[in-house]
Amino acid sequence: MKSLxxxxxxxxxxxxxxxxxxxxxxxxxxxxFGGFIVFNNTTEMVLLFVDLFCFIxxxxxxxxxxxxxxxxxGWYFGxxxxxxxxxxxxxxxxxxxxxxxxxxxxxxGIIIALCIVINIAFxxxxxxxxxxxxxxxxxxxxxxxxxxxxxxxKNQYRTL
Numbered sequence: 001m002k003s004l005x006x007x008x009x010x011x012x013x014x015x016x017x018x019x020x021x022x023x024x025x026x027x028x029x030x031x032x033f034g035g036f037i038v039f040n041n042t043t044e045m046v047l048l049f050v051d052l053f054c055f056i057x058x059x060x061x062x063x064x065x066x067x068x069x070x071x072x073x074g075w076y077f078g079x080x081x082x083x084x085x086x087x088x089x090x091x092x093x094x095x096x097x098x099x100x101x102x103x104x105x106x107x108x109g110i111i112i113a114l115c116i117v118i119n120i121a122f123x124x125x126x127x128x129x130x131x132x133x134x135x136x137x138x139x140x141x142x143x144x145x146x147x148x149x150x151x152x153x154k155n156q157y158r159t160l
Contacts, residue, residue: 001059006123009116010059013069016112017051019105024048035098036105039080047072058116063124066117073113077106 001007024044026033038044050072057065085103088095 001061003123006061006119009112009119010055012112013051013055013058013116016109017048017055020044020109021048035101037098037102039076039102043076047076058120061120061123063117063120066113066120070110070113070117073109077109081106 001010023033023036024038024041027038027041051069054065054069054072058069081103084099085095088099
């Protein structure tokens with residue numbers, strides 16, 4: 001978690017999780033929350049608790065946490081998009097506003113999960129093949145090391 005984009009993705013993930021918690025709680029109490037619906041109440045609750053486990057793994061930069069997060073969101077939101085948005089787009093009646101806004105939220109959730117997996121994967125590759133132009137001249141320079149060693153050998157001080 002050294003880069004700004006990593007922190008921002010975790011922040012967006014947490015904000016999206018809080019949004020889904022609010023939608024789930026409002027659905028439990030029968031309150032309409034701006035037209036946002038819970039697709040499957042039981043699955044939503046399980047997914048919210050699995051997300052908590054994934055948060056820990058993602059903050060620790062474990063790729064398996066991002067993959068579980070992407071698989072859960074892809075399965076949950078992807079099935080809604082395939083079952084509701086695609087048939088509505090192909091019909092002549094058009095798209096209902098509730099289906100459209102819930103599909104957009106689903107697409108947003110999948111995009112956040114995909115960006116997290118890509119970020120963790122690229123960070124792992126970057127850490128494996130790390131080069132820093134600011135410090136490599138010092139640490140990877142054998143000529144400087146030999147020069148320093150020769151200078152150190154000549155510094156023999158007299159003792160009285």
